[in-house]
Amino acid sequence: MKKIFVFLMFCSVLSLHAQLRNSDVYEITEMNYSSVRNEIHIPDVEGYQTLKCDFHIHSIFSDGNVWPDVRVSEAWQDGLDAIAITDHIEYRPKKEILKGDLNESYKIAKKAGDAIGFMVIKGAEITRSKPLGHLNALFINDAMPLDVEDPLQAIEEALRQGAFIMWNHPGWPDDKSTFYPVHDELIKAGKIHGVEVFNYMEYYPVVFDWCKQMNLAFMSNSDIHDPIHTSYGIENNVRPMTLVLAKERTVESIKEALFAKRSIAYFHGMLVGKPEHLKGLLKASLKIRIINEKQAEITNISDITYRATAGSNLYILPAQKTILFSIPQPETVFTVKNCYTGNEENLTISASDFDIW
Numbered sequence: 216m217k218k219i220f221v222f223l224m225f226c227s228v229l230s231l232h233a234q235l236r237n238s239d240v241y242e243i244t245e246m247n248y249s250s251v252r253n254e255i256h257i258p259d260v261e262g263y264q265t266l267k268c269d270f271h272i273h274s275i276f277s278d279g280n281v282w283p284d285v286r287v288s289e290a291w292q293d294g295l296d297a298i299a300i301t302d303h304i305e306y307r308p309k310k311e312i313l314k315g316d317l318n319e320s321y322k323i324a325k326k327a328g329d330a331i332g333f334m335v336i337k338g339a340e341i342t343r344s345k346p347l348g349h350l351n352a353l354f355i356n357d358a359m360p361l362d363v364e365d366p367l368q369a370i371e372e373a374l375r376q377g378a379f380i381m382w383n384h385p386g387w388p389d390d391k392s393t394f395y396p397v398h399d400e401l402i403k404a405g406k407i408h409g410v411e412v413f414n415y416m417e418y419y420p421v422v423f424d425w426c427k428q429m430n431l432a433f434m435s436n437s438d439i440h441d442p443i444h445t446s447y448g449i450e451n452n453v454r455p456m457t458l459v460l461a462k463e464r465t466v467e468s469i470k471e472a473l474f475a476k477r478s479i480a481y482f483h484g485m486l487v488g489k490p491e492h493l494k495g496l497l498k499a500s501l502k503i504r505i506i507n508e509k510q511a512e513i514t515n516i517s518d519i520t521y522r523a524t525a526g527s528n529l530y531i532l533p534a535q536k537t538i539l540f541s542i543p544q545p546e547t548v549f550t551v552k553n554c555y556t557g558n559e560e561n562l563t564i565s566a567s568d569f570d571i572w
């Protein structure tokens with residue numbers, strides 16, 4: 216009788232953790248994370264959907280080490296809404312062993328994305344040494360005509376296809392973000408639309424000002440080459456991402472929003488963008504409950520910890536937490552330390568902006 220009881224107990228433990236596949240095969244269901252996604256909580260802003268996007272990703276078809284459909288699984292599991300596959304046009308060290316043209320990596324990723332309703336954008340990286348450097352052409356139709364000797368001609372062809380042109384990692388590899396005359400000409404002609412302020416693990420403070428002064432979209436991307444978690448670690452699931460304020464959850468809407476410069480660069484708790492977008496995101500992140508004329512509760516519903524100062528006071532609003540807060544005077548101005556509107560320039564917001572006075 217005792218033996219039977221032990222056996223039954225063993226069975227019930229097994230059934231909690233495993234699923235019987237057949238008479239002698241159990242699958243440890245709890246170990247299967249292939250269909251489990253981390254959610255990133257960043258609220259929608261003023262009638263726009265806040266979409267979490269990575270517009271700079273390499274696969275095995277250029278100098279990456281990951282098959283394109285795995286890029287989709289990684290991004291879906293990391294809680295993103297869209298990625299662009301942006302293999303180098305000119306640098307494809309494995310082309311001798313891989314069949315397929317410059318569109319192949321997108322095709323493989325798109326098929327995987329369609330199967331799970333995940334948005335994949337067709338892109339390519341036009342890759343030259345400085346002064347021009349590297350530029351991503353996003354939302355192209357066909358990467359093949361971009362394979363030309365003159366990089367300016369490649370940009371023209373991408374523009375002819377309706378591309379959004381992003382200047383990549385301006386601070387790499389000389390550890391200095393240099394603004395060359397060729398960039399000035401391209402930006403003045405409306406042929407560069409955005410620039411990376413975060414790339415991989417780097418950021419370029421001087422570029423915060425370029426975006427502000429020249430109305431370029433703030434971009435933040437992983438430029439990932441290896442498996443995402445071998446680069447950022449298992450625990451660090453928040454890679455650099457561009458938050459796009461889109462009218463709808465579609466590739467067309469993402470494109471419209473980027474051309475309209477509705478984007479916020481986000482990495483490692485830092486946000487860089489236009490004051491109105493950052494202010495909107497901050498307000499959407501904080502829910503305020505008045506307790507009495509002196510005290511309020513502020514709940515930060517986002518995954519972003521905000522740090523603000525007013526005078527000599529420091530206020531920390533931890534992600535996903537509620538704090539008790541002494542209600543300040545309406546004219547109090549807060550400087551939000553992790554929100555940047557320019558190089559050495561932080562978002563400021565007055566207490567009266569919070570509609571509780």
Ligand SMILES: [Zn+2]
Nearest residue numbers: 340349383384
């Ligand atoms: Zn590059």
Ligand SMILES: [Zn+2]
Nearest residue numbers: 271273340438
């Ligand atoms: Zn790249």
